[in-house]
Amino acid sequence: MKWLVSKDARRFSAAARNESTAVELVAQPVQIKLARFERRLRRWKRAARSELDCRNWARANFANLSFYIPDHLDTVERIDVDEVSDKDFVERFERDGVPCVITGVTKDWKAETEWTPQRLLDRFYNEKFKVGEDDDGKSVFLPFNYFMHYCTSGDAVKDDSPLYIFDPNFADRSRNNTAEDIKKRDKEKKEKRRQEKEKEKEKELKSDKEGKSGSIKSEPSSPEKRGRNSNTDGSDNQQEPPKRLKTIDRSSPAKSPEKEETSLKLTYKTPTSAPATTAPTEPISPTSEKIDIPSSRPTKEMLADYIIPRYFRSDLFQYTGSKRPPHRWVVIGPKRSGTGIHVDPLGTSAWNTLLTGHKRWALFPPEIPKNMVTMRGLPDHEAATWFVMVYPRLTDPSTIDASGKTLADRLGIINLIQRPGETVFVPGGWHHLVINLDFTVGVTQNFCSVANWETVWLKTRNSRPKMSLRLLKKLSSFVEHPREDALEDRLVYKGLVETAKMLETVPQVPPSSSDSSSSSSSSSSGSSETEGASRDNTESESSDEDGRCLCRKCKIRRKRRNGTLGVPSLRIADSRVSTK
Structure with missing residues (x-):
């Protein structure tokens, strides 16, 4: 679209311009x-x-x-x-x-x-x-x-x-959204999730033990049936299965110290004294000194x-x-x-x-x-x-x-x-x-x-019916049970409620701009x-x-709702309309 700027758009008051001095932000x-x-x-x-x-x-x-x-x-x-x-x-x-x-x-x-x-x-x-x-x-x-x-x-x-x-x-x-506070809240959330998981594991282990003990009691008590869960003296002592240890693959080549140091740098915070070979950081806007935020x-x-x-x-x-x-x-x-x-x-x-x-x-x-x-x-x-x-x-x-x-x-x-x-x-x-x-x-x-109550009530009743009912119910309660510090307002609320009831026969306001x-x-x-x-x-x-x-943003939204975004023919038609 060709932008046309008239002379009127360039006119301005010298007094107003002088009044609006540059603000040092x-x-x-x-x-x-x-x-x-x-x-x-x-x-x-x-x-x-x-x-x-x-x-x-x-x-x-x-x-x-x-x-x-x-x-x-x-x-x-x-x-x-x-x-x-x-x-x-x-x-x-x-x-x-x-x-x-x-x-x-x-x-x-x-x-x-x-x-x-x-x-x-x-x-x-x-x-x-x-x-x-x-x-x-x-x-x-x-x-x-x-x-x-x-x-x-x-x-x-x-x-x-x-x-x-x-x-x-x-x-x-x-x-607030301060980085330190966010980290603290995230840490608290992680700790809470960890405790919940531990409680769930304890419940599962407890239920497993109860199930196994019940099945053992139903079987005949003999050393042959008990198998290796029984001791040599014939007493039953069901032990918790040992936790599976994390195996280490000794066949894989050992990491070099340089690679280990690099992996630590990626995982943890960067040390304060970085070596000379460290990659340069992103540029920061020029300031005299780094200030404490x-x-x-x-x-x-x-x-x-x-x-x-x-x-x-x-x-x-x-x-x-x-x-x-x-x-x-x-x-x-x-x-x-x-x-x-x-x-x-x-x-x-x-x-x-x-x-x-x-x-x-x-x-x-x-x-x-x-x-x-x-x-x-x-x-x-x-x-x-x-x-x-x-x-x-x-x-x-x-x-x-x-x-x-x-x-x-x-x-x-x-x-x-x-x-x-x-x-x-x-x-x-x-x-x-x-x-x-x-x-x-x-x-x-x-x-x-109170001055614009009639217009607002008609529009609210038709556009937000549930909210209008809550509002009318609240105003009616002020009429029936007025507060001691607002006895003078009782007549005002009563007039508002009567106006709302009187407007029940008024037809719905048609939607407009x-x-x-x-x-x-x-x-x-x-x-x-x-x-x-x-x-x-x-x-x-x-x-x-x-x-x-007809603006482009609203047309894109309509296309998203209709599921036609990305169709080439519609894109071409859209561009033609927007340049008229």
């Missing part, structure tokens, strides 16, 4: 073995985006473009968390479904100081984070030290849409580093139990990574807080059809591709009408630049996409509140910055008349 380069890193990186890239060859990740040269926008296009309303009450926020933004940016949320967060690139590297050096899914739906994980090297001096500098940490399970991993901490500790903003603490989905779908993500990514256009699942709203770096957002109202803000034939779901190929068409001067508005203005687009410490509120049903303008670290969560999601940048993770829906229900921004995505 780490004090020293990450120490890794380059050969091993490059080998594993190719494997991770093939798994996360099998539709691309490792050499095609920079085919569009997006690294030469700037994705900043002029300041006057950032028209979203900004509020201070200390100046707007909870009631005013619900009335002004949440109930009417109006996006906004909230400032002052992170002033009491530990993440302000603990989520810098250097501190994250110190705390989670060996921990693995999810960066996507392969064609079979299995998660792709990267060690954090490898990811930081990828962002600072690896391929992320030139990749069009780099790999992006988008981990929904960071709060569930309570055990601290023990990694479990990623669950990140959950204690931030506090849910007070506007979003009444999350009704917290009563759905342990099988609640993914609802919170830690998001870390380099420049040009991000999430494609999508709508949050089940009608939920979301908040997204940025600690480091800058993000660019584009949002469209819920009433706008998805096919109006996308185009057919896009090669992938990446945010960078959308901003280069779709956004210029929506803002093209040829689309200006008599009122002086472009097509994007008539569709109600909201552009904004998110800065460190700012929290973006995304109401349910809004189409949105995000691209990182530099290295970013943030956290996002989806939630269901509102329930769809897009992949995160270069990860196809099945979850975007504020979503957790299944990838199987995804409708791409480039789809055919049947709603099937």
Whole structure:
């Protein structure tokens, strides 16, 4: 496909560019073995985006473009968390479904100081984070030290849409991944398995002895019958058969001392003082001195580093139990990574807080059809591709009408630049996409509140019936047996239960793009910055008349399900479609 880049894609604000100074990620380069890193990186890239060859990740040269926008296009309303009450926020933004940016949320967060690139590297050096899914739906994980090297001096500098940490399970991993701790756990597991095997052997020997003693008692007691198991004095003394000794083949030639030394080196750890004839080790990235790497901490500790903003603490989905779908993500990514256009699942709203770096957002109202803000034939779901190929068409001067508005203005687009410490509120049903303008670290969560209960309940009842029943049962218990500290909330829960029962006669909501999601940048993770829906229900921004995505990755997945992957004729047909 020929990549067309308009002049609008190259325009940017000088003020915004000066504001986004280069971030010094780490004090020293990450120490890794380059050969091993490059080998594993190719494997991770093939798994996360099998539709691309490792050499095609920079085919569009997006690294030469700037994705900043002029300041006057950032028209979203900004509020201070200390100046707007909870009631005013619900009335002004949440109930009417109006996006906004909230400032002052992170002033009491530990993440302000603990989520810098250097501190994250110190705390989670060996921990693995999810960066996507392969064609079979299995998660792709990267060690954090490898990811930081990828962002600072690896391929992320030139990749069009780099790999992006988008981990929904960071709060569930309570055990660290440090090498020493893994060896200790493996040793404990081996010792436990050895003890279990010994117990099984003892049981088998005991059962064998009991069986043999029973058979001996049933036979006549005579020296001839007893044979050699009887002693000369006529007493029975059944002995355990001797263990079979390991025989040594003396005929084989003896190993030379040099070969024995080589075999020991392969079996055990390499000695500190290696001889001069030892093969050279793999090159290590240049550093001044070898630094001591601290023990990694479990990623669950990140959950204690931030506090849910007070506007979003009444999350009704917290009563759905342990099988609640993914609802919170830690998001870390380099420049040009991000999430494609999508709508949050089940009608939920979301908040997204940025600690480091800058993000660019584009949002469209819920009433706008998805096919109006996308185009057919896009090669992938990446945010960078959308901003280069779709956004210029929506803002093209040829689309200006008599009122002086472009097509994007008539569709109600909201552009904004998110800065460190700012929290973006995304109401349910809004189409949105995000691209990182530099290295970013943030956290996002989806939630269901009283304001959007009706929409969320209808979608949850039809998409997740078992979860909806658990939620309704829990809310009903609050009405029948209210807690002493929540007597005032009894009327609220009662109204929610009555609304749910009243909606029983409402027909099922037809599936639409509102329930769809897009992949995160270069990860196809099945979850975007504020979503957790299944990838199987995804409708791409480039789809055919049947709603099937035409990007190469989705076509490969369909072929795997149909068992036709590898058929030459289908490969040729696929390549023809992808180049239209």
